[in-house]
Amino acid sequence: xxRCRVGTRRLDEVAAWIDQYQRLWDERFDELDKVIDELKQKxxxxxxxxxx
Amino acid sequence: xxxxxxxxxxxxxRTTVERRSDCEVVVTxxxxxxxxxVFEAWSKPELFTRWxxxxxxxxxxxxxxxxxxxxxxxxxxxxxxxxxxxxxxEVTPPELISWTNEEGAGGGSxxxxxxxxxxxxTLVVLTERYPSKEALDAEGTGAAEATHETFxxxxxxxxxxxx
Numbered sequence: 217x218x219r220c221r222v223g224t225r226r227l228d229e230v231a232a233w234i235d236q237y238q239r240l241w242d243e244r245f246d247e248l249d250k251v252i253d254e255l256k257q258k259x260x261x262x263x264x265x266x267x268x
Numbered sequence: 269x270x271x272x273x274x275x276x277x278x279x280x281x282r283t284t285v286e287r288r289s290d291c292e293v294v295v296t297x298x299x300x301x302x303x304x305x306v307f308e309a310w311s312k313p314e315l316f317t318r319w320x321x322x323x324x325x326x327x328x329x330x331x332x333x334x335x336x337x338x339x340x341x342x343x344x345x346x347x348x349x350x351x352x353x354x355x356x357x358e359v360t361p362p363e364l365i366s367w368t369n370e371e372g373a374g375g376g377s378x379x380x381x382x383x384x385x386x387x388x389x390t391l392v393v394l395t396e397r398y399p400s401k402e403a404l405d406a407e408g409t410g411a412a413e414a415t416h417e418t419f420x421x422x423x424x425x426x427x428x429x430x431x
Contacts, residue, residue: 237293238285240322245283245297245392247319248309255305255315 290401295394303385306392307362310381311336320344342367376403 283297299306309315313334321327331345336359343353354368357378366380377398384391 234285238283239324241283241285241295241297241394243322243324244319245299247322248306249299251309251315251319252299252301252305255308256301259305 288395291398291403293396295392295396297392299390299392300388301390302388303383303390304362306383306390307365310365310383311359311361336365 283295286294286296288294309319311334313332316334317329317332321329327346327350329344330347331343334340334342336342336356338356338359340356340359341354342356343351345351352369352371354370356365356367358364358366358380362383364380364382366378369377369379377396379394379396381392381394384393
């Protein structure tokens with residue numbers, strides 16, 4: 217039974233790690249979305265200026 | 269499993285994380301912009317520093333040197349002696365950036381990110397490849413690796429129950 221408890225603890229650690237890793241990239245990519253959105257707007261505006 | 273299979277984890281997150289092998293972790297995410305803009309946000313220091321460090325981590329960049337070209341080097345300085353540094357193994361605008369991570373116990377890992385444009389959107393696939401399972405463990409990404417060990421332990425428990 218001791219082994220069983222150790223196994224359960226390890227499973228919790230695995231889940232926690234994946235969760236943490238996912239959250240790190242979620243956070244990064246949500247911010248990256250904002251930066252990219254600004255670049256998109258800027259490119260659009262520049263395009264308009266060049267044509268106009 | 270196909271990492272480019274969009275939508276697999278859409279219900280919980282737009283970012284997917286997958287263990288590709290004992291030494292590899294793959295992160296994927298679609299962005300609603302052409303590849304050259306995603307590449308720009310990834311390769312210009314003034315843009316990169318705006319998104320790379322999550323606010324929840326309570327860490328602040330004191331310095332960021334990035335010479336984003338094949339053979340160039342980078343150094344992220346978080347103060348207090350905490351630095352991340354390495355070298356760009358390959359840079360192919362706007363398709364690919366690959367760099368080494370030379371700090372820390374798991375030093376020697378290589379991160380490769382590809383930008384794959386499709387109809388104005390871009391699929392980002394980021395692969396972290398460690399030289400060994402041990403290096404991956406040391407880097408704190410070992411929890412995912414422990415899955416195999418956990419199942420091995422579970423096997424033992426089940427075997428003992430059957431016996």
